[in-house]
Amino acid sequence: MEIKYKLYPYPVLSSYSDDYTAGxxxxxxxxxxxxxxxxxxxxxxxxxxxxxxxxxxxxxxxxxxxxxxxxxxxxxxxxxxxxxxxxxxxxxxxxxxxxxxxxxxxxxxxxxxxxxxxxxxxxxxxxxxxxxxxxxxxxxxxxxSKDTDDLANTPSIFNIIKNSDESCKQMLVDMSQRKIIIKLPLSDFYSYKVLSSTPSTFSILNSLTVLPALVYVLEELKGLSIQDRSESSDTLWYKVLSNTLLTQFDCNIESEEFNNQNCLVLAQKLINNPVADSFTFLTSSFGVAGGDEL
Incomplete structure (x- = not known):
């Protein structure tokens, strides 16, 4: 919206008119x-x-x-x-x-x-x-300007794959690789693939996969000494995660203060609060009014 020089039928205080001689x-x-x-x-x-x-x-x-x-x-x-x-x-x-x-x-x-x-x-x-x-x-x-390494952009540091062990029925997280690997049971993985083709489901998928995986990683890092945390510094996920925490949230992952962080809250902030977006999408999709007290 550009402010245009405009005449009013009554005095208006502005820098471009003399309707007011003072003020x-x-x-x-x-x-x-x-x-x-x-x-x-x-x-x-x-x-x-x-x-x-x-x-x-x-x-x-x-x-x-x-x-x-x-x-x-x-x-x-x-x-x-x-x-x-x-x-x-x-x-x-x-x-x-x-x-x-x-x-x-x-x-x-x-x-x-x-x-x-x-x-x-x-x-x-x-x-x-x-x-x-x-x-x-x-x-x-x-x-x-937007940061291209935004963690809400799932492919940046996460890789979601199917678990080759068909006997495993739970999601697993591997943080030993270049990216954080999220392993899904076979049926869940194919469901994920189908849903991921629809952009409107991204917040729900991130809430189901990326959010718990990120909470797990943050909790694991909190359990390590500062020296042991830095041993992951060569991995892509650690570089992006530590840089985002420091630049966007003034949180140094290699400090004692990091141990006082609430990992669940921090994980939601890091990926742009997908839970809130998920509830918004679900209530609008099913025609349900949100925000009412039960």
Missing amino acids: SFDVSIDVVRDGYDLRVNFLTMLNCDSLQDCISQGTAKFVYHLECAQTGFRTVVQTDKVNHVYTLSNKVVNGKLQICSFIVATDDLKGYASSDFHEDYQGGTFDIEAGCVLAVGKMVKVDI
């Missing part, structure tokens, strides 16, 4: 990585008593419009706080993320006036409907 509205926007997600920090600087009164009285809010043209993502964030944090899933954005800032009326304003109006408007009042823009801030463009 200012600006927003500092900082986007930082939070694992695979993005944390957008908003800090609003509003110098206008009349608009500040609207915010305090609940008749207006700070509104941030986020849009990514490449993915088609679009959302609106509303708040009455000058400091606000919004967590954005890395799955929904790629390339350029545009963020526009506004103050918007949330209730009808009857007889709105401001001492900061231009002299042409002094002494006048305006009836402004809910949803109308009261102030326009700057637009910020953020470059969103």
Whole structure:
């Protein structure tokens, strides 16, 4: 969404108009990585008593419009706080993320006036409907680059194969190879192959295979001394896993602090929370409303 220079039938506070001779509205926007997600920090600087009164009285809010043209993502964030944090899933954005800032009326304003109006408007009042823009801030463009070694990309460090031992009916994990080998019983493997041809099932398949395998590997590493962990450093899976933990989650696999990690929680974060996506897919597929308390 590009902010266009626009004329309104009432005064609007902006950098490109003189509707207000005094006052200012600006927003500092900082986007930082939070694992695979993005944390957008908003800090609003509003110098206008009349608009500040609207915010305090609940008749207006700070509104941030986020849009990514490449993915088609679009959302609106509303708040009455000058400091606000919004967590954005890395799955929904790629390339350029545009963020526009506004103050918007949330209730009808009857007889709105401001001492900061231009002299042409002094002494006048305006009836402004809910949803109308009261102030326009700057637009910020953020470059969103994605890590090609994202562990949610299953082929990166996992290899799912059939177990040649037909007597084994359980999934097994082998972490002694270049990649982490997930061995499935024969019938499960062929079921996996059929389902993996449908992209919408990926989150379910990852929940059934990759997630428990990753929990197993993390628990095994926790049980080793730091020196013994580094003995796997020549394998692809260890390089990718340790690099992702360090760069995305500030977690050093070769430190004592790693022993305090909850492996189940960490594994879900590493592969972009497939359990949540699985429940979303299943509830939508079967027409069931999710989120209700039993």
